[in-house]
Amino acid sequence: MEKFMLIFQEELKGTSPSPDQMEQSMGKWFAWIDSLAKAGKYDSGEPLLPGGQSD
Numbered sequence: 344m345e346k347f348m349l350i351f352q353e354e355l356k357g358t359s360p361s362p363d364q365m366e367q368s369m370g371k372w373f374a375w376i377d378s379l380a381k382a383g384k385y386d387s388g389e390p391l392l393p394g395g396q397s398d
Contacts, residue, residue, distance in 0.1 A: 346386065 360368065379385035 350391075 376385060376388065
């Protein structure tokens with residue numbers, strides 16, 4: 344099975360999302376990750392350390 348890495352960076356647009364907007368966004372993110380895991384297509388997810396290195 345091929346493996347891929349998804350890297351995303353938060354866009355700073357001058358305003359921060361409200362707590363409700365953040366909760367809604369994270370809910371969509373976790374639902375997507377859950378669907379990948381149930382399909383056997385998700386291995387792990389950890390943030391990179393400062394400087395872009397992994398743990």
